[in-house]
Amino acid sequence: MWLNPSDIQLIQEIAQEAGQAIMSVYEQPTINWQLEQKADDSPLTLADQRSNAIICQALACHWPEIPIISEEEEKAPYEERKKYRYCWLIDPLDGTREFVNRNAEFAINIALIEQDKPVFGLLYAPVSQTLYWAQKGEGAFVVEEKENRPIWANTFSFEQEGLRVLGSRSHLRAATQAYIDSLKKAQFVAKGSALKFMALAQGQADIYPRLGPTMEWDTAAPQIILEEAGGQILDWNSRKPLRYNKADLHNPHFMAQGKLI
Structure with a gap:
């Protein structure tokens, strides 16, 4: 403990x-x-x-x-x-x-x-x-x-239709929109700040792709909450959990998600 x-x-x-x-x-x-x-x-x-x-x-x-x-x-x-x-x-x-x-x-x-x-x-x-x-x-x-x-994250598959996809109310970028458009009939849900991660942790959405800049303090607390709820925040390229107190305090692009089938 x-x-x-x-x-x-x-x-x-x-x-x-x-x-x-x-x-x-x-x-x-x-x-x-x-x-x-x-x-x-x-x-x-x-x-x-x-x-x-x-x-x-x-x-x-x-x-x-x-x-x-x-x-x-x-x-x-x-x-x-x-x-x-x-x-x-x-x-x-x-x-x-x-x-x-x-x-x-x-x-x-x-x-x-x-x-x-x-x-x-x-x-x-x-x-x-x-x-x-x-x-x-x-x-x-x-x-x-x-x-x-x-609280528990929702169980989902990337192949299913109608995924509930979270995005920033203030920071949605073209690359993120292009990814959302590649999904099957995705439902876009706009929400601000780290409350997006809490929507995932409570099963109110399925994924949150972030292809833009964030800092470690934006994701550290949400990460452990989401992980304990059954979800993950993964580096977009390595597909490994984000790490903290790095030399560069910027996060890589990431995928936050509920419980993947």
């Missing part, structure tokens, strides 16, 4: 506190969001910064021995990072474009990495106040009325 039940409860409370901070910004007029564009042209808001501060400070306080890799923090050099046995991998506001567009499809991602694999993951959706989590070997859960309800 990596985290005991009281640890997991504490991380849930940290995510919920960060979610409240996000919502306090979301409910204000846009002019108060302190909206900026980062070097990679992605947006940054006061909500990202407040959520990041809450999560990183709390994790550092309770687990000072575990380093943190966060989207909104300066990254240690790989020469240092490659020595980590464990690290936290954090996206304090996944789906900032969805936040800016006010469509409610954004989330908080918190993952614990051992070597290069996620062993614990939590995703919290602040608008719906829905919390998902998983720990390796223990199953995947959505928390409803303070109870852990197990």
Whole structure:
């Protein structure tokens, strides 16, 4: 066991506190969001910064021995990072474009990495106040009325007609559309942020092909949740699970999917 039940409860409370901070910004007029564009042209808001501060400070306080890799923090050099046995991998506001567009499809991602694999993951959706989590070997859960309800991915085959294919509301690319068009009568489902992976983990969709750029903090927490629900996130070329804390923190293109027959 990596985290005991009281640890997991504490991380849930940290995510919920960060979610409240996000919502306090979301409910204000846009002019108060302190909206900026980062070097990679992605947006940054006061909500990202407040959520990041809450999560990183709390994790550092309770687990000072575990380093943190966060989207909104300066990254240690790989020469240092490659020595980590464990690290936290954090996206304090996944789906900032969805936040800016006010469509409610954004989330908080918190993952614990051992070597290069996620062993614990939590995703919290602040608008719906829905919390998902998983720990390796223990199953995947959505928390409803303070109870852990197990979730399961759908079983599917790539040969079947009518596959439910998830795609980004903000980032759908021509290569992804071409792949979707190659399937048999695929049904396209648009959804923002890491909530796409939770749709897979709950059997609400079958596959999510991503032929565009993503970062490790976008997928680490969703990966362990989806794996424990019976699904996978696989490198598009090698067909092996994604790995983490690499020298380059970009993900390769990938296929996220339910339980393949």
